[in-house]
Amino acid sequence: MSLKPLRVAIVHDWLVTYAGAERVLREMLTLYPQADLFAVVDFLSDADRERLLGKQAQTTFIQNLPWARKKYRGYLPLMPLAIEQLDLSAYDLVLSSSHAVAKGVLTGPDQLHICYCYTPIRYAWDLQHQYLRESGLKGWKGALARLMLHYIRLWDARTALGVDHFVADSAYIARRVRKVYRREAAVIYPPVAVDSFPLREDKEDFYLAASRLVPYKRLDLIVAAFRSLPDKRLVLIGDGPEMDKIRALAGANVEILGYQPDAVLRDHLQRARALIFAAEEDFGILPVEAQACGTPVIAYGRGGVRETVLEGQTGVFFEEQSAEAIVAAVQGFEALPTFSPAACRANAEGFSEERFRRDFAALVSARWREFQEGARCHQMVDSGGQ
Template sequence: MRIAIVHDWLVVYAGAERVLEQMLACYPDADLFSLVDFLPLGQRDFIYNKPATTSFIQRLPRARKKYRGYLPLMPLAIEQLDLSAYDLVLSSSHAVAKGVLTGPDQLHISYVHSPIRYAWDLQHQYLREAGLQRGIRSWMAKAILHYIRLWDVRTANGVDAFVANSSFIARRIRKVYRRESRVIYPPVDVADFPLCWDKEDFYVTASRMVPYKKVDLIVEAFSAMPDKRLVVIGDGPDFAKVRAKAGPNVQLLGFAGVEVLRDHLQRARAFVFAAEEDFGISPLEAQACGTPVIALGRGGALETIVPLLDAERAGSSPAPTGVFFYEQSAAAIIAAVKRFEAAGAAITPEACRENALRFAPERFRAEFTAFVEREWAAFQSGKQGGCSA
C-alpha cells in the first residue's frame, strides 16, 4: 500500500505541524506533499527530514514571505499535485489540503484542523481586522472568499472520511460540509512539560500576537490590576499594540524558545488565555506543568479544561483545572482572576497534570492508526463487493 500525506504548507512548527509529525510517525514510509516547503535544513526533524513535493506556488515571486497572498491560486495549486500512484491519501488540512484530487480506487481521509476559518464564520472578523470593510479591495476580497467557499464545499465530496481535531470543529464540519466526522484530539507533548508543584506569584500568557488571540485584552486587564504581575511571551503584528497597553506590572519577553516557555509555565500561578481556538495546545502544556488555566469558555477550551464549578456541583465533577470567563473583555478577565484567587487550593497541580495526560502523543497515534485501519478495511470490502444497477 502506497501512502501520501498532504499538508497545507511547511513554513513553521506549530499546532498543525505537531499533528503532521505524529501522522508521519504512524506512517514513516509515506511520501509528503505540500503547497510550499520553506523549512530550513535545521528545522526539518519533525518531518523526519523528508523531502516534500510542492506546487507551482513554491516558485512564484516572494512566495517565501508572502505565500498567504497567493490564496486565490491555492485551490488550483493543490489540485495539480499528482497523487494518482497512491492507494491511501491522508490530508492534514486547515486551508486547502483536503482538496487534492483522488480517484474511486483511492481512500482519502482528511484530518481537519478547521474548515478555512476566514472564508466561513470568521469572514467578517477577518475583513474587519484586515481593514477590508469598504472600497474596491473589500469587494475583491469578498469575491475571492465567495469563490473559496464554493470550492471548499465541492471538494468535501472527494473526502471519504473526515477526522476533526475537536467536537467544536466537528460541529463546524457538519455545518459547512454536511458531513459527520470522528473526533481525534491533537497530540500534546506532555513529556516535554514536566509537573512542577512550586508556583510563584505571577501569571503568564503565551501566543503569537495576532488580533484573534486577544493578548491586548489580557494585558489591559492586568494593567488595571497593578498588584498582580503578568509575563507575556510571544511576538507578532500586534506587539506594538500590546506594548502600548502594558503597565509597569506587565513584562513583555517577546519571542522566546521552548526552554523559556516551559520554565514560565512551570512556575506561574496560572496561565491566561483569551482566544477562541479550534483546540488550543498552550493551555494543555500549562496543565501538563501543573498550572491552572484562566480561559475564554468557548471553542476547544471547553474540551481541554475542567472548569471550577459552584460548590454544590463540584462533588459530582472531575477535579477542576481552570476557570472560565465568557466574554472577550478586560472586565471579564479581571473577574475570572478574582474568582480563581478566591478558590484557593481547589485547583491542584496533580489534577491539571492528570487532565493533560489524556492528550499525549501515544493516545493520538493509537486512535489515528485504528481509525485509518478500520476505514481501509471497510473501503477494501466495498471495492470487493462492487455494485449493480
C-alpha cells in the first residue's frame, strides 16, 4: 500500500453565498483540510469564506466573463465546457459537491470520484416544465431554453458514468438519482447545526413560516390559508421577488417581518407553536432546525421532509399544495395532543454535523479501500499475463 499522502480535490458548483450546500462543503473541508477546492466561479464574501476555512477556489473561465458576479446562472450553457477544463489529474480522490455541473469533472481510471448529489439538475429534468412556466419564457426564447435544457440533459446523463459512487442527501434524492442516472446512491443526510438551535419547552400562540419568497416555496398558500383562520396568528420571515404578492394576500393576522438575521429567526423558531412548511424540498434544513428548538412542523408531505419529520410525533403532513389543505392541517394539528419538545429535539439530533462527519468519512474510507484493493488485483492480473 502506498504511504504517500492522499491528494484530494473537492469540486463545488459555484461559490457565491453560504447556504445549505456550502454547509456540506464546509464539513468536507473540515474532514480533508489538505484538499484543493475548485468551482465554476468564486465570489464569496470574506465572512462566508471564513466559514469555509478561508479556502479560495480555483475557478473556470466563467469567473472572468462580463457580469459573471451577478449573472453567473446565465452562463449555464457554458458550464459543462467550463467544468471539463479543470485539470484534476494530480489528485487521487475527487469529491464533487453537486446539484448542477460539479460532478462532470474529468477523472481517470486511477482516480476515485465520489459525488455528493443534492439533486440531478432539477430544472433540466422533471421540473423543466415548471421552470419554463415560472420563468415566463415564450416564443423563440422558450424554444431556445428547451433546446439548451435538452443539451444539458444529454451531458448530465453522460457525465454520470464518470462518477464511481453517488451519495444522496436523502432517500428522496436517491430515488431521483436512480431514475435519472440509473445508478444506486448511498444516503447521508446533510449536516444541520442543531447545537446552534437550543431547545425551548414553552411555546407561544403563533405559527411561523420562513423562507426566501420565491414561487416554489409556496408561501402564498400559507398566507392565503391564514385568511381562512382569522383567529390564528402567522409570522412570516423572509424576502424575495414574491413580497408584493404576499403582502397583498396577507390579512390582519399575518405579520410579515421581511429578511431577518439568524438570531431573530432562531428566536422565532424557539417560540413558535409550529413551523409551517409548504415546499417540496430535496432535504429541507429549516424543519430540522425547528425541531432542534423543540418546535413541531406542519409540512407538505413530499420530498425530504418525509424523512426528517416523524408524523404524529414531531409534526403532521398535508398531502396537497393548497390553502385548503393547510387549513385542514392546522386544524388537525390543534386537535392532537400536545407535541413533546423533547421528542422534537431528539429527532433533530440525528441530523447533526458530527453525524455527517462520521458517516461521510466512514463511507469515503470504505470506498477508498475498495478502490485500492481493486487496483492491486488488476495489477496482479496484468503482471501475470506478461
